[in-house]
Structures are given as structure tokens and as C-alpha cells.
Amino acid sequence: MTAAGDPAPLDRMAIVHAKVIAPDLGNLAPLTRQGLKLLIVGTDWPEDRQIYALVVGCYGYCEAGVAPELLAKAVGSILKGDVWIPRNLAPRLIGMLARLSPAVNETEKVSAEFEKNLDHLTHRERDVAKMLGEGLSNKLIASMLNISERTVKAHLTSIFQKLEVQDRLQLALLIKNHI
Structure with missing residues (x-):
């Protein structure tokens, strides 16, 4: 109250x-x-x-x-x-939001900082980030990369830290225009 x-x-x-x-x-x-x-x-x-x-x-x-x-x-x-x-709806929703990302104008500073931080990702982290940007679920990413879902989650945690993003949605929106 x-x-x-x-x-x-x-x-x-x-x-x-x-x-x-x-x-x-x-x-x-x-x-x-x-x-x-x-x-x-x-x-x-x-x-x-x-x-x-x-x-x-x-x-x-x-x-x-x-x-x-x-x-x-x-x-x-x-x-x-x-x-x-429902869990199965999340990848589609993220994909839709990512397609709208050009309408969401990120400032030049955020974009430049994000671009610089991309250099810190490993090749596998880039693959995971790109797939997430396409709206794929952890399970599908794991299947396509022939790794476990737990490994996908570990890669995502590392990606969030390196790119200084808070969650999947923020990463998906930013990554769509950069990888």
C-alpha cells in the first residue's frame, strides 16, 4: 500500500x-x-x-x-x-525485436564502445552471439554448434560481461547490426 x-x-x-x-x-x-x-x-x-x-x-x-x-x-x-x-515464443519475439532495432537509434558512443568490445569475443562467442541475434534459443544454438546448453549459457555469460550488456534482449538488439 x-x-x-x-x-x-x-x-x-x-x-x-x-x-x-x-x-x-x-x-x-x-x-x-x-x-x-x-x-x-x-x-x-x-x-x-x-x-x-x-x-x-x-x-x-x-x-x-x-x-x-x-x-x-x-x-x-x-x-x-x-x-x-511460453519458452518457445521467446526466440520469435527476440527475432522480431531485433528486426526493429534500426528504429531504435543507439547513440554513436554506445555503438562505438560495443564495436570495440566485439574484438574481445572468441570465434565461438561470436557464433553464439550471432545466433542469439537471429532469435535462436539456447537449445537450438547448442544443437547447431554441437555443444551443450550449459556451454551456450557459459558463452552467453562471458559475452554479456565482455560486451557490457545486461540480458539476451539487449544483446540481440545490439548484435543484429554488428555481426
């Missing part, structure tokens, strides 16, 4: 069953404008519809019938400010 007695923004969340959502998701806009963090629970929503739900302001999607523990984990993540999406 805030000093005025209103719920704090992070405490405002709703789980919405897909059956009550309009086909165009239009009835969600008033809820998201009020600051509600919405988790949609649906059945076999296509990826495009899940992405559109994020665009209109929802914080996540999960399938109806999901284990209660997983639903609780989704709620907890959203309350912390994270987005909850």
Missing part, C-alpha cells in the same frame, strides 16, 4: 481467462490503462495472438490447465515486473 492507501502498482494484477476476452483484445485496454498487470490464461492461442496480447499491454500468457505451481510462478514473475510467455 502507498501512503495514500492505494495499492502499489506492483500489487495490481489480474488473471484473465481467454473466454472473456474480445476477439480483437479491445476489452483489455481499459484494464492495462489502469495499471493492471494481466496474465491471460487461454487454450492453444496462436503465437501471433500471444504477441499481440503483449503489444496491448498484457504481461503474460499461459495455457489453461497448467500446473498450479507453474501458474504461481507466472504470477510471482509478473508481480516482480517480468513478462511471462
